[in-house]
Amino acid sequence: MRRSEFQRAVRDEFGGRASTVVTDLVLSSVGGRTASEAIDAGVDPRQVWLALCEELDVPADRRYGVGRLEPRRN
Template structure:
């Protein structure tokens, strides 16, 4: 997962709350916010899964999130 895919997945899942969650919610597994973890070089996929765990996102909406539909 790339950073852009992470940000798209967060926006798709959380809508208007996305930026607040990324910048304000401290993820216990990292001891920092998602934004801080990204800046520290933590892989976006790990941050996405930690954010999903913390906010109870169902498993069927976690994998493949953030990817664009393939071009036809």
């Protein structure tokens, strides 16, 4: 997962509170950091996304493959 895909996934899942979730919620599974701090420290965005999902009880069917753009059509 790229950082841009992470950002898209967070925005799509959490809407207007996406910014707060990324900057304020401390995640123990990524070293007691916020999502933003963890990514800045080099933690894989996919790991951070899954940590957010676990912490905020995002259903499993909305955790995988999110954040990707649909393929372009010719």
